[in-house]
Amino acid sequence: MGRGENAGVADQLEQIAQLLLIMDENTFKIRAYQRGAEAVRQSLQPISSMSRADLLQVRGIGKGIADAIISIVETGTCNELESLMEKIPPQLPELLEIDGIGPKTVQKLWRHLNITSIQELEAAARSHRIRTIRGLGDKKEEEILRAIAVHKNRSGRMLLSEAEAIGEEIISVLPPGRYSFAGSLRRGRSTIGDIDIVTTNPAVSVNPRLREIASEMIDEGMKKTSIFFKGKRIDIRFADPAEYGATLLYLTGSKEFNIRLRERAISRGLRLNEYGLLDQRTKELIKCPDEEMVFRRLGLSFVPPELREDRGEVARAESDTLPFLVELKNIRGDLHAHSTGSDGTMTISEMAGLGDQLSYEYILCSDHSASLGVARGLSPEGLKRQDHEIEIVNRDHTCQILKGIEVDILSDGRLGLPDAVLSDLDCVIASIHSVLHQDTDSITRRMITAMENEHVDIIGHPTGRLIGRREPSSIDMPRILAAARDTETALELNASPYRLDLDDIYLKNAIELGVTIAIGTDAHRPLEYAHMRYGVLTARRGWCRADDILNTKSINELMDFCR
């Protein structure tokens, strides 16, 4: 069933964690459920296919949570959840979505005013009933109304590219100085919740400027300030240059990664905070101007930001066996681009010129096939004309345009062009563009049928997701990965910030099986070739080395793969 089902089980474990939070339960028990949920969410194996012994092998899953998972898989619920739901109105956790409201406040609101929904909370705040509760005042009442307004028109998470643009805009209007992105933006996640920035500029010089541009000041202090800007939350941390590394490390996270590092610090008689390492014995603060120093002092090799997710990277840093991650400079070409032959804006000649500028050795021209209704596609005749044009253009350029196609995978797994046409091409991408809502088995077999065609070299945007707009198709990823390995078909990492497909978890699993990854920008316009950067970031998040990536290879090696 793939990950849809795992996500359902993970949601239930998270619901238990939230209900326990409101019940003011042991915080470590709550964290255990959250970690368990995360482990389930990230499991490539369908959780329902795993035995109790299998489950116990997973880090973060012990006896209690294993039994809960088994019960949820078999009956749809479990004892822990049921007994919590008897005690607490099930929709009460939605109050936690309001900024500034935590478990203690939810308890008070519920017990004193019988508030169980955001709607009731808003009514209570408007009629000034919140301030009648001991410990809450008029300021809190106003804060709640503001936070509810924000919650109502919350625009959700940003794309990586949007977050970058907003972050750069903020920095451009602040006093000159040293600034670094931190948080999920620095880690290169495909979606970003809020934007974190570290600077060596002092708060006194930055805060007045922030006050001018902010739509709202959330917090304002000498160590950190938070604002709303263009509907997004921005957190800025002011760091002493001598402590910059520790501060950047802290704000980069992830939270779970930070906890791992701090636990490790404790085991070495140190305490890690955002200023440095505190020697427990001498009480001396070891300041860390760069991140490397923190890692060194903890006996770890440097962990690249993209890996800081508590997915085993700390243990690998300890044994100095972290992978050498692929870098942008390793990329020798783009393996997915559209020309005026279909729905792109560039001629073949312009494409080659751009490739020269980018110092690429090759660009795969992969226009749509004519079978595709939504985009103007190439017929076999059109393709022949294009191939002729490519041969002529290539004589005048260092960057070679490769003859290719993005051929449609029809609903039964056949391709949109005959084999005789495909066999003349350098490299063939096959993608699903229509009938995306097939059931798991049908769409999985459809894709595998395409892979089994000897001419297909790459599967384009494998899950078909459009971030925030279209869910991934329900393909059975373990079967797809195994088929990709067996048929020696590469899977695309589509570098468009709207797709980033495959995502990090799937990439990590793919390369562990020895599946090759092809990064393509799917560029339709000149500027979109720069999206390669997002592809490389995502590949790094998936633990990919240069060797795992098809377009780090020379043109001859590439042609060998596509043969």
Add this chain to the structure above:
DNA sequence: GCCGTTTTCGGCCCGACTGTTTTCAGTCG
């Protein structure tokens, strides 16, 4: 509830900012 090159019991990351205080709780990252 999870976990173990000190431990199967006793730990479990750390600090900033705000509001309602009367010395600190709650929330957040």
